[in-house]
Amino acid sequence: MSQLENVMADAIKDAHGSIGQATNFVLEQMPDLIQQAMLWYAVSSFFIMCFCIWYCVAFFRYVKNFDFNILNEDEAKGILSVLHLIIGSVAFVFAFFCIFLNFDWLQIIIAPKLWLVEFAAQLTK
Secondary structure (H helix, E strand, C coil), X not given: CCHHHHHHHHHHHHHHHHXXXXXXXXXXXXXXXXXXXXXXXXXXXXXXXXXXXXXXXXXXXXXXCXXXXXXXXXHHHHHHHHHHHHHHHHHHHHHHHHHHHCCXXXXXXXXXXXXXXXXXXXXXX
């Protein structure tokens, strides 16, 4: 063998050994990685749901305390108030649907293996 072939063979052996070590490292860390991913998705889903619930309650309070007489008194304030109610209503509908479509945190607590299978299926799509 020539010197170039020896160097190439050593480089391939080193690369193969490094790949094997990296694979072993990933396999060793897989349980922690899965646990951290589940914790991350559970907490982020829970915070989104809490924000949506907070927004719905705040919007209900705003509408309950809204002064509808302002619509007759000042036209500019009335138009802005109606626009605010319309935008708030659209955001309320969006938040309401987010509450009912965002139960990942609960699924992670109750059925973590099912969530993990669904998450893996989403990754393969």
